[in-house]
Amino acid sequence: MDSKELYAIYQQHPVITTDSRECPEGSIFIALKGESYDGNQFAAQALDKGCAVAVVSDEQVYNNYHGDKQMIFVPDTLQAFKDMAREHRRRFDIPVIGITGTNGKTTTKELVRAVLTERYDGMATEGNYNNDVGVPKTLFRLNVMDEIAVVEMGASHPGDIKTLAETAEPTCGLITNVGKAHLQGFGSLEGVISTKGELYDYLKTREDSVIFINADNEYLMGILPHEVKAEFYTQDENKADAQVYGQMIACDPFLRLRWREHDGDWHDVTTHLIGSYNLDNVLAAVTVGLHFEITPEQICHAIESYVPSNNRSQLTETPYNHLIVDAYNANPTSMAAALDNFCVMDVSPKMAILGEMRELGASSREEHERMVERLKGCPFDEVWLVGDEFKDIDCGDFRKFDDVEQVKAAIADCRPEGRYILIKGSNGNRLFQLPALL
Numbered sequence: 001m002d003s004k005e006l007y008a009i010y011q012q013h014p015v016i017t018t019d020s021r022e023c024p025e026g027s028i029f030i031a032l033k034g035e036s037y038d039g040n041q042f043a044a045q046a047l048d049k050g051c052a053v054a055v056v057s058d059e060q061v062y063n064n065y066h067g068d069k070q071m072i073f074v075p076d077t078l079q080a081f082k083d084m085a086r087e088h089r090r091r092f093d094i095p096v097i098g099i100t101g102t103n104g105k106t107t108t109k110e111l112v113r114a115v116l117t118e119r120y121d122g123m124a125t126e127g128n129y130n131n132d133v134g135v136p137k138t139l140f141r142l143n144v145m146d147e148i149a150v151v152e153m154g155a156s157h158p159g160d161i162k163t164l165a166e167t168a169e170p171t172c173g174l175i176t177n178v179g180k181a182h183l184q185g186f187g188s189l190e191g192v193i194s195t196k197g198e199l200y201d202y203l204k205t206r207e208d209s210v211i212f213i214n215a216d217n218e219y220l221m222g223i224l225p226h227e228v229k230a231e232f233y234t235q236d237e238n239k240a241d242a243q244v245y246g247q248m249i250a251c252d253p254f255l256r257l258r259w260r261e262h263d264g265d266w267h268d269v270t271t272h273l274i275g276s277y278n279l280d281n282v283l284a285a286v287t288v289g290l291h292f293e294i295t296p297e298q299i300c301h302a303i304e305s306y307v308p309s310n311n312r313s314q315l316t317e318t319p320y321n322h323l324i325v326d327a328y329n330a331n332p333t334s335m336a337a338a339l340d341n342f343c344v345m346d347v348s349p350k351m352a353i354l355g356e357m358r359e360l361g362a363s364s365r366e367e368h369e370r371m372v373e374r375l376k377g378c379p380f381d382e383v384w385l386v387g388d389e390f391k392d393i394d395c396g397d398f399r400k401f402d403d404v405e406q407v408k409a410a411i412a413d414c415r416p417e418g419r420y421i422l423i424k425g426s427n428g429n430r431l432f433q434l435p436a437l438l
Helices: 003-012 039-049 060-064 079-091 105-116 134-139 160-168 188-196 197-203 218-222 278-291 295-304 332-345 361-376 402-412
Strands: 028-030 055-056 068-075 096-100 122-124 149-151 172-175 208-215 229-234 244-251 254-263 267-274 313-318 321-324 350-355 382-386 400-401 420-424
Touching: 003 068, 003 079, 003 134, 028 039, 028 079, 039 055, 039 060, 039 068, 055 079, 060 068, 068 382, 096 105, 096 160, 096 197, 105 122, 105 149, 105 278, 105 295, 134 149, 134 160, 134 218, 134 244, 160 188, 160 197, 160 278, 172 197, 172 278, 188 197, 197 208, 208 278, 229 278, 244 278, 254 278, 267 278, 267 295, 267 313, 278 295, 321 332, 332 420, 350 361, 382 402, 400 402
Parallel strands: 028 055, 055 068, 096 149, 096 172, 122 149, 172 208, 208 229, 229 244, 321 420, 350 382, 350 420, 382 400
Antiparallel strands: 244 254, 254 267, 313 321
């Protein structure tokens, strides 16, 4: 059964579930299969619980089913899911902006969404639905009211962005940056650059596509295709081709900046974002907004109104401390940016609780040693390091903890008070559990 035939079934039953515990009446169950789960084993149960159709990839499950509801066999349920999502996306002749990057893609996506919704009804990726299951789920949220869409795309292996771009079929593209992340899957920084560049490769196949690009990023400029129209943003006023120029005014602790269009007036903005590294994310959103004819006043309003969530550069004040929570993700590039920003913040006393960086493969030991050396040059009053990667590294006076449970015990024994505390680490460290205790 091809994608058009599957989509015709979706049009009769326009609700999809991939979770056999949630089976709305008349929905379609897609039996996805992963390393630790096999939805095929729950397909018959999903039909019994209310689904009208189950799509499976296990011939034995298909042959053994003798119920009165429809079970469909396909060789690859994930591919069928993506193909159906692509068919759904093609029903909407609207701009679709694909966003990827090593760091900042979720913040940039949220800023772009905020700016665009000043004028348009639109849809954007929710939460972390940015992988080969999340992107199809995002696309199925498109409806006739949407005038524009923003789709975030994540990657951990070569080819990931190619697949997601071919599913979402973006008309515009934005790569926030490239850096050292998921090196276990990519193999090298060059592998990261090549994979993120798959978004550019896809856009070359479309007529009238547009790339929004940071003209200061040598890696991205190095892979920019000449076939695609580009609109640039920069912090360097000497770059004459840029649509948007921006400068940081202060970061105390929130980022304040000024931006202007080419030959235009300056606009001052006070954000709710922590970190000077967010300047590029803001300029990206400004550039996208101007392309879609959002006024400067609307752009400034949207950016000033945006408040980050999901443990990304959040400033939280508790009865005891001021917390800078960035505990959703960590890699060498984002960790360095967070530490550098915290170093120059004019606050005191400073404390850092930092988790290990995951999925770095053979580079892990070297990158953690670099992180510790960087920390030794930072003016922090106290540093706590969490995770196995720090065990065999000379960390000087820094405290080491095996896991977040040991940190929680230390806080219960003697909670730090009256401090500015940076909390950052890979999501697997579960440091997001700490703000409630601090």
